[in-house]
Each structure stands twice: as structure tokens, then as C-alpha cells.
Amino acid sequence: MSETKKRLLTGLQPSGALHIGNYFGALKPFLDIYGEYDSSLMIVDYHALTSLKNPTELNRNILDVAKDYLAIGIDPSKATIFKQSDVPEHTELAWIFDCLVTVPFLMQGHAYKDKVAKGLEANAGLFTYPMLMAADILLYDTEIVPVGEDQRQHIEYTREAASKFNIAFGETFKEPKEQILKGVGVVPGIDGAKMSKSYGNVIPLFGSKDEITKAVMGIVTDSGGDRPENVYAIHALFKNEVELTALYEANKKNYKALKEALIADIEAVIAPMREKRDSLSDEEVKLVIKEGGERARTIASAKMVDVRKKVGVTL
Numbered sequence: 001m002s003e004t005k006k007r008l009l010t011g012l013q014p015s016g017a018l019h020i021g022n023y024f025g026a027l028k029p030f031l032d033i034y035g036e037y038d039s040s041l042m043i044v045d046y047h048a049l050t051s052l053k054n055p056t057e058l059n060r061n062i063l064d065v066a067k068d069y070l071a072i073g074i075d076p077s078k079a080t081i082f083k084q085s086d087v088p089e090h091t092e093l094a095w096i097f098d099c100l101v102t103v104p105f106l107m108q109g110h111a112y113k114d115k116v117a118k119g120l121e122a123n124a125g126l127f128t129y130p131m132l133m134a135a136d137i138l139l140y141d142t143e144i145v146p147v148g149e150d151q152r153q154h155i156e157y158t159r160e161a162a163s164k165f166n167i168a169f170g171e172t173f174k175e176p177k178e179q180i181l182k183g184v185g186v187v188p189g190i191d192g193a194k195m196s197k198s199y200g201n202v203i204p205l206f207g208s209k210d211e212i213t214k215a216v217m218g219i220v221t222d223s224g225g226d227r228p229e230n231v232y233a234i235h236a237l238f239k240n241e242v243e244l245t246a247l248y249e250a251n252k253k254n255y256k257a258l259k260e261a262l263i264a265d266i267e268a269v270i271a272p273m274r275e276k277r278d279s280l281s282d283e284e285v286k287l288v289i290k291e292g293g294e295r296a297r298t299i300a301s302a303k304m305v306d307v308r309k310k311v312g313v314t315l
């Protein structure tokens, strides 16, 4: 991590296989610019624990997400790839933030509100989730956080945590900005709703050709018009508007041909990444995570020395 470049950081939960919404919403925006920054890419495993209680699955997912990062082309010598649980300062700082924000403030959190609205019981980890995310970001003096639209509120909460701390204990944390790119903030799923692991409407990022074909053939096309809107919206991620207009004009009402064209375009992007991914061994990926964790911990522990002193627990 360098002293002079601005810090860029994002993270994904190892809560299931990644999909093209994660790729276009968070990973590609990171990939496109990370070389110009002092960049970190996290696997936020303690966040995933709010929903996943299967140790074998969590363990596998952690390695899988790290492989996904490398397969899309992140160079571990140019970005710190690490897992959250390897840097215990994250949970330590989250506790301090928990003591600064109020219960009514956290009750406005989308993830918590959605759970309660569905009549489900939220665990305390889900309730305080935004403060762990604030710690993830603020420990590293991060300035830019590439995410999808659904994370906007979490970055606002992060700024709030920073400001609360700075007011109470003196200037310590930088307030970060979200980077949400136009057109990819909300990638639609095969049913037209936001693509999400939890809605079962995904096109998997590293799916086999058969899985991708099955997902695309399942895209809901009940528009009845010339153009299948749900197919077009996903296709727009892979082809420019001019090419796309010509293709959809030439294949009016031919939904099958358009879906086949989309499968071919997805394959062209994913096949080389899938090949790279298959070539990675668990052992080399574990080493990348271990080294990244050590680098991240050096920064985080130095920051916490200052934080502990400021809150008054250092003797």
C-alpha cells in the first residue's frame, strides 16, 4: 500500500456464487481503475456470517470468491486481496462505532428493515452490519468505494460513523465517497427484478456454458412487443448501443435468436475468465489471501493504536 495514492477499497460477501450483477456493479468498476489507486479488495466473511451458518460452505465460498477476484484479472501485486476475519481490528473498531450510533439510526438500515418487513427475525449482527462495514472502510482511510446502488446507504452510514467519531474524539477518519456507475448500479435479474443471490434470478459469473444457457433461456419475456426488454437490459452490459440496436432491429420478435446472441456474447466475456479460474489452485489462492491479510493488518493495527488512544483505553 503506498503513502501517496488515494485509497480505493471494496468487498464482497462469500455468501454464494457471484453473478454478473456483482461483476458489473462492483467488480468491473474496481477492475477498471484499481491500478491508479492504492487498492484493496476484501472478502467480507464476518458479514457473510450474518446469513450463512454452514462452516464447510463458508470456507469453500471464501476460496471461491478469492479465485473469482484473480480470474477477472486482479493482480495481487497491485491490490491487497484479503479476508476481513484476518484483520481483527475490523470487529474491534465496529464495536466502537456501535457505541456511537443510536438504535433508531440503525433501525433505518435497509438490510435490517427488509428482513423485518418480511416478518423474519434479524440477528444482532445484521442489525449492526453497517458499522462493521464502516470499520472495513475507515480503518484504511479509504476515499473511494466502488459498489452497486444497493450499497449507497451503507456508505452514507460509514460517513456518519466517521463524523460521529471525529466530533467525539477529534479528527481521525476520512469520509469516503461511493462510486456508483450509471447504467450498472442495478443490474436486472432474469425476472426483471434486481439480480441477487437471494432472489434465485441470477446469471452466474462463472457458470458453465450450460448454466448460462439455462439462465438466459429462462429470462422472462412477457412484454409481447418487438423487443424483449429483460433480454435487452442484460445484453446492454455486453454490447454497445449501436450494435445492439442493429441486432434487435434485425431480429424483431425473434426472442430465441436474441437469447442465443446474448448467450454467445456472455460466453465471449466469461470463457477466458473461467479458463483462468480453473487454472488456479487452492494453495496459491490461500497464499494470496495470507499475504494480503498481513499487509492489511499492518495498516489497520497502526490506525487502531491512534483510535484506542483517542477513546481513552491506552494506559
Ligand code: ADP
Pocket: 011, 012, 013, 021, 022, 023, 024, 025, 026, 146, 147, 148, 149, 150, 151, 184, 185, 186, 187, 188, 189, 194, 195, 196, 197, 198
Ligand atoms: P447479492 O444481492 O447478490 O447478495 P451482494 O449484496 O453480495 O449481492 O453485493 C456485492 C456487490 O455487488 C455490492 O457492491 C452490490 O452493490 C453489487 N451488486 C449486487 N447485486 C447487484 C446488481 N443486481 N446490480 C448491480 N450491482 C449489484
Ligand code: TRP
Pocket: 009, 010, 011, 012, 013, 044, 047, 132, 133, 136, 137, 145, 147, 151, 154
Ligand atoms: N455490504 C456489502 C455488500 O453486501 C459488502 C461489504 C462489506 C463492503 N464491507 C464493505 C463493500 C466495504 C464495500 C466496502 O455487498
